[in-house]
Amino acid sequence: VIIVGNAAVGKTCLSFRFCCGRFPEHTEATIGVDFRERSCAIENELLRVQLWDTAGQERYRQSIVAHYYRNVNAVVFVYDVTCRDSFNDLSLWIKECEKHGLVSDGEVPRILIGNKCDVECANKVSTDEAQMFADRNNMALFETSAKSASEADHVESIFLTLLHKLQQSKPMHVQSQGERQQKEQERLILKANEAANLEEQGFCC
Amino acid sequence: MHSSFSEPNSPLKEVLLGEKWQTASCSDIGADYVKPGPLAKAKFTALRNKREAIDRFLKKHRNDDLGLYIEELRDFAISPGGLVDDEFRAIIWPVLSANLVINDDLDDVSSSYDSDFESAQSDFEDSPPYEEIGELTLEDLKGHKEWNQVELDVHRTLSRFPPNISDTHRDILQTDLIPLIVRVLCINPRFNYYQGFHDICLTVLLVCGQQDALSVCSNLAKNGAFNNYLLKTLEKSVVRELDLLYVILSRVEPSLERVMRSVELGTMFALSWPLTWLSHSVKQYQQIVRFFDVFLASSPLLPIYVASAVVVYRRPSILACEREMPFLHRLLTEMPHELPIDAIIKDAVYLSRLMPPCLLKTKYMNEYRKIVAKPPRAAVKTIPRYALQFMFVAGTVGAAASFFFFKQIHPM
Numbered sequence: 199v200i201i202v203g204n205a206a207v208g209k210t211c212l213s214f215r216f217c218c219g220r221f222p223e224h225t226e227a228t229i230g231v232d233f234r235e236r237s238c239a240i241e242n243e244l245l246r247v248q249l250w251d252t253a254g255q256e257r258y259r260q261s262i263v264a265h266y267y268r269n270v271n272a273v274v275f276v277y278d279v280t281c282r283d284s285f286n287d288l289s290l291w292i293k294e295c296e297k298h299g300l301v302s303d304g305e306v307p308r309i310l311i312g313n314k315c316d317v318e319c320a321n322k323v324s325t326d327e328a329q330m331f332a333d334r335n336n337m338a339l340f341e342t343s344a345k346s347a348s349e350a351d352h353v354e355s356i357f358l359t360l361l362h363k364l365q366q367s368k369p370m371h372v373q374s375q376g377e378r379q380q381k382e383q384e385r386l387i388l389k390a391n392e393a394a395n396l397e398e399q400g401f402c403c
Numbered sequence: 404m405h406s407s408f409s410e411p412n413s414p415l416k417e418v419l420l421g422e423k424w425q426t427a428s429c430s431d432i433g434a435d436y437v438k439p440g441p442l443a444k445a446k447f448t449a450l451r452n453k454r455e456a457i458d459r460f461l462k463k464h465r466n467d468d469l470g471l472y473i474e475e476l477r478d479f480a481i482s483p484g485g486l487v488d489d490e491f492r493a494i495i496w497p498v499l500s501a502n503l504v505i506n507d508d509l510d511d512v513s514s515s516y517d518s519d520f521e522s523a524q525s526d527f528e529d530s531p532p533y534e535e536i537g538e539l540t541l542e543d544l545k546g547h548k549e550w551n552q553v554e555l556d557v558h559r560t561l562s563r564f565p566p567n568i569s570d571t572h573r574d575i576l577q578t579d580l581i582p583l584i585v586r587v588l589c590i591n592p593r594f595n596y597y598q599g600f601h602d603i604c605l606t607v608l609l610v611c612g613q614q615d616a617l618s619v620c621s622n623l624a625k626n627g628a629f630n631n632y633l634l635k636t637l638e639k640s641v642v643r644e645l646d647l648l649y650v651i652l653s654r655v656e657p658s659l660e661r662v663m664r665s666v667e668l669g670t671m672f673a674l675s676w677p678l679t680w681l682s683h684s685v686k687q688y689q690q691i692v693r694f695f696d697v698f699l700a701s702s703p704l705l706p707i708y709v710a711s712a713v714v715v716y717r718r719p720s721i722l723a724c725e726r727e728m729p730f731l732h733r734l735l736t737e738m739p740h741e742l743p744i745d746a747i748i749k750d751a752v753y754l755s756r757l758m759p760p761c762l763l764k765t766k767y768m769n770e771y772r773k774i775v776a777k778p779p780r781a782a783v784k785t786i787p788r789y790a791l792q793f794m795f796v797a798g799t800v801g802a803a804a805s806f807f808f809f810k811q812i813h814p815m
Contacts, residue, residue, distance in 0.1 A: 206555040224562035227598040230674035233733040255598045
C-alpha cells in the first residue's frame with residue numbers, strides 16, 4: 199500500500215497510527231520514503247500489510263517516489279481537511295498514479311482520507327465536496343483524524359476496509375510476487391494467533 | 404550520557420539568559436560520565452587533549468585571519484573527535500564554510516557522466532550574480548514561494564532539538580530558522596528548496612547562532628554540495644551521487660552489493676544522508692555535529708563515502724535480514740543508535756583516497772555498469788575486505804592511540 203498526498207497532511211501520522219497504534223509524538227518531514235508494516239488477520243487469512251509512507255513535497259514526487267509505485271496493491275490518497283490546497287492537489291496525485299498504471303477502473307483499490315477532521319477551521323473542505331470528488335474518481339471517502347483518540351478505531355477500520363477490498367480483488371496473488379507471498383502467508387499463519395493477540399491491544403509486532 | 408561532551412552553544416546566550424550558555428564541555432565532565440574501562444578512559448583523555456590543542460591553537464591565532472590556517476583547521480575537523488566542542492565549532496565552521504573543498508575534478512557528478520548536455524549547459528547559466536541577501540525584509544521573505552513549505556517543515560523539527568534547550572528558547576530558534584532558510588533561498592532565484600535543507604540550516608543555527616548561520620548556510624548553498632541539490636532536480640543531483648554508493652560497494656564488499664542489487668533495493672534508503680548530511684537519520688546531536696565537522700572540511704562527495712562506510716559497517720545485519728526490498732530498506736533507513744563514528748569517518752576518508760571522486764565517476768562507474776550488464780561473475784579486482792575491517796578495528800581500538808600521537812605533535 200502506498201500513501202500519497204501533499205506535504206504535512208498527516209501521511210506519516212496516519213500510517214503510524216495504523217501500524218503502531220498511537221499518534222507519534224513528534225514527526226518530521228519525510229525525506230524520500232519510509233516503510234512500515236503490520237500483520238492483520240482478515241477472514242482467517244493473515245495479511246502482511248506493507249505501508250510506504252512517502253514524502254509530500256513536489257520535488258520528491260517524480261522518480262523518487264515513483265520508484266515505489268511498482269508492485270503496489272492499493273493507494274491511499276490523503277488530504278488535510280483544513281487545507282484547501284492539499285485537496286485541490288489531489289487531482290495531481292491521481293494523475294501521478296495513473297502515470298504509473300494505477301487507474302481508477304483497475305484492480306488496484308484506491309481510497310481517499312481527509313485527515314485532521316478534529317481541527318476546527320473556518321475554511322474546511324466540506325464533506326459533500328469531498329464526497330463528490332471521491333465519487334467522480336471511483337474512490338471511497340473517509341474523514342478522520344490520526345491524532346484524536348476517539349478516531350483511533352476509525353483509522354483502524356478504514357485500513358481494514360481497504361484490506362477487505364484488497365482481499366476480494368486479490369491482485370497480489372496473481373502478480374509476479376504472488377508465489378512468494380503465498381509461501382510467506384503459510385509461514386505467517388503459524389504466527390497468526392500471536393499476531394491477533396497483539397492486534398487486540400492495538401500494537402504492531 | 405557519553406554523548407554530551409558539549410551542548411549547543413546557542414545564539415540566545417546573550418539575548419535570553421544574559422549569561423554564558425552552559426556548555427558541558429568534556430573538561431567539565433566528571434568521572435561518572437565516562438564508562439569504566441581503559442578504552443573509554445583513553446578516549447576521554449584523548450578528547451580532552453584534543454580540546455586543549457584546539458584551544459591553544461585558537462588562542463595563538465586569536466588576531467590572525469583563520470582562513471590562512473585552513474589546513475590545520477581541516478585536520479582538527481577530520482581527525483578523531485572532530486572539533487570536540489560547540490564553542491570551537493562556532494568559531495571554526497564559518498572559516499571552513501568560507502573555504503569549502505571544491506570537487507577536485509572541476510565538474511560535478513551529474514554532468515561528468517551525463518551524456519545529455521542539458522545539465523552541463525545549465526551549469527553555465529548557474530552563475531548569475533548572487534543577490535545581496537542582507538537587505539530583504541521579513542515581508543519580502545514571507546512573499547517567497549517556498550515560505551509556506553519551509554514553515555511547515557520547521558514546525559515539525561521538535562525532535563531535532565537537543566534536550567537541554569528550553570521550550571521558549573526552542574520557539575525562538577524555530578522562529579529565527581524560517582527567515583534564515585528563506586534568506587538563503589533568496590540568494591539565487593533558481594534555488595528550489597527541498598525538504599531536508601531545513602535540517603542543515605537548523606544544525607548550523609544551533610551551533611553558530613543566527614548571524615554566522617546565515618553566512619555559513621549561504622556558503623554551503625553557493626559552493627557546497629547543496630548547490631546542486633538546490634539547483635537541479637534531485638534525480639539529476641543526489642540520486643546520481645547515490646548511484647556511486649553501489650560502485651564503491653562493488654569494489655569493497657561485492658557480496659553485499661550483490662545482495663542489495665538482487666532485491667532491487669535502490670538508493671532511496673540513503674536519500675536523506677547526503678541531503679541532510681545525516682542530520683535527519685542520526686538521532687544524537689553530538690554525532691550530527693561531528694559529521695558536519697568532517698563534511699565542512701572535505702570534498703562534497705564525502706557523504707557518499709560515509710554512506711558506503713555505514714552500509715559496510717552494517718554488513719552483518721544486512722546479511723541477516725530478510726532478502727526483500729522493504730525490509731532491507733527499513734533496516735538501513737534506521738540508523739543504529741550507537742554508531743562508531745570515528746571509525747566510520749576514518750573508513751570513509753580512506754575510501755575516498757582509495758577511489759577518488761574523479762575515478763569513481765568515470766572509470767569505476769563504467770566498470771560497474773559492465774558488471775551490472777552481464778550478471779554472471781565479474782572480474783573486477785576488489786579491495787581485500789580485511790583492509791577495511793582492519794580500519795574498523797583500528798578505528799575503535801586505535802582512536803585513542805592516534806590522540807596520543809596527536810598530543811605528541813602538539814606538546815602542551
